[in-house]
Amino acid sequence: MYITTRRKLFVPLAAATLIGGGLTAAGLASTASASVPDTIPLTFTNNSGRGDQVYVYDIGTDLASGKQGWADADGTFHPWPAGGNPPTEAPDASIAGPADGQSLTVKLPKFSGRVYFSYGQKLVFKLTPDGLVQPAVQNPDDPNHNTLFNWSEYTLNDSGLWINSTQVDMFSAPYAVGVKGGDGTTKTTGHLKPGGYKGFFDELKAQSGGWGGLVQTAPDGSVLRALAPGHGIEAGALPASVMDDYINRVWDKYSSSTLTVTPFGDQPDTKYFGKVSGDVMNFTDSSGAVVTSFTKPDADSVFGCYKLLDAPNDQVRGPISRTLCAGYNRTTLLTNSDQPDADASGFYQDATTNQYAKAVHEQMADGNAYAFAFDDVGNHESLVHDDNPQEASVTLDPFD
Template identity: 70%
Template sequence: MLSRLRRRLLAVATAAGLAGTLLTFGASPPADAAGSAVPATIPLKITNNSSRGEAVHIYNLGTSLTTGQQGWADANGTFHAWPAGGNPPTPAPDASIPGPAAGQTKTIRIPKLSGRIYFSYGQKLDFRLTTGGLVQPAVQNPSDPNRNILFNWSEYTLNDAGIWLNSTQVDMFSAPYTVGVQRGDGSVISAGKLKAGGYNAVFNALRAQSGWGGLIQTRPDGTVLRALSPLYGLETGALPASVLNDYINRVWQKYATSTLTVTPFGDQPNTKYFGRVSGNVMNFTNGSGAVVTSFQKPDASSVFGCHRLLDAPNDLVRGPISRTLCAGFNRSTLLSNPNQPDPSAANFYKDPVTNHYARIIHDRMADGKAYAFAFDDVGNHESLVHDGNPAQAQLTLDPLN
């Protein structure tokens, strides 16, 4: 199956004053259901329960699993490849689809893509094309043209094996929504719904957590737009680079004299790796005692981004170990449990030094599940729905309260 839908697939692109993110889409779940009845397109039912009066604009952007091209899909599910971009980036074609008014629904069709469904309130998003592809909004940059637009996105892959659809807060927490899939038998599974009042509760909790309120972005008139992820908080100076140092140092001290056992695959309980710190490096050995990979002591950026010193290649050893370490650092379970991953959400975020952004978001989710950092899927704590034979996908825009 997939290494889960949400991955750190985005490479930074900066061109001619437009600091954005080059939108690329990585490997999708394999088409492992030969002869699947999944059609070329399926319906996406969009319901606007936001109670907001502004016009809603929808975008379906991604990589065609048929041709491998990057592009966009219109309301009928027809795929259009992007034209060539430029340097400086050139405006992308208007890929927007008019969304439903408040209290209304609209059904469009989505093709077999690995991509994103964006939605914005009141104003269309500004997408550009560079020579390497699409540049997505990068609101951590104060000069980004989308900085003062209220918007968000969901991620999905639809292929012959079905649909994977998630809600994500990996980059930011903003306009709330719920994703769902109607199965062939008529039942519906959903994810990403906040508790009643959960939207404002997230911002209030961030303000109440000393040092974390700076993640919140507002319009010049004071309207709250979003909270940046801690990774972007580091990049913008909203969080100090030392924010996780105390916890990281304690972890490195602990495993200089004891062993961290990582069992990265839930269906392979006998595959274990053993970590010990020596010379400020955590070396992992296999059951035969051979060193299989090593990690330098990470910094906060490596932890929050699950990258750099915690890089996770798509292999069968370092990547799975790194994913487990990343989850343990963000959830602050590495000191309390020497056997990782810790399966119980009741044990997460208990240390005073932790990813408070992730803690606060998970706490306000109706089912406790979210994608608050890149490998929040470790242990299946992510907000994801999947069905092998979907009758319909669903996206519900929820109230901002």
């Protein structure tokens, strides 16, 4: 299965990368106060409490050449060879990771991509003529389906480092990320509360309506992950109608009232006004001209922030769609007709809501997560950035 991304993380992108989720250099404004070196140290610390061998991968797009490939432990870039049909096996890009209680430092090059890690066995990557085939665990035939793994997404370029803890595709092996800046301070995100790993799965399984179907287990019965709800719908694990009640109520409300979207925090006078007419929500600008329209979305469009809620990288439809996506997932569109709603205390309060995202955020130590594609609306995402990065870190946390 060939994988592209549904999401655009951190900042609006000029183009989506093939690897998905990483940033392209074109999307980032230069704010660097000092020259960012070609590589920075990335320290992997294994606090998982597990005895499995850990494998680490640094996979992405080399920003100097625009080519896709992987980096070894020294930060040296290796382009992928040509792939085939059917897909051919990719070269082994794994780095032997640290044992429990130990750390390993590798060099992170200027990439837009992902740092994968797996427990117990290596991941399987394949190549087509179009590029890399990445794990797609919503597909039961994916060779990585029964492997415990996870990943972080990052971009390191001349403007600095952006690195996240992501749950956009799944919630799985717990980890946190960090960056140490030139001023000596360290920013981290992604740690769960004590008991948060088990708490997440318990909370999801306790929800009615099929949410427990997102949980996937290994042949021995151990928990591997919970699929994000969009992937759950794709896999038939979650009913496609799971958000219909809320979507219908939103549609009814804005048939007779107006939804105001102010998509840019630094442009408070830029407002768009949404009103439903039949199966379409039309948005007008301050002059009354229709600037874009959205067909009534389904749950998959809401969870994936795509299809009927597509968000192109422009200055009108994309920003409005991002705001709608956040409002639908957080179920704030009925309680606040001025969006985006930045008050997290009102998120996920409707009986029909994104229970997966709710559980993820509730179990995060700092409350931040990337539980859906545009969880960065209002700055609720699990992302750290520094324009003069000295070190990066990934910490594998306990499964408690």
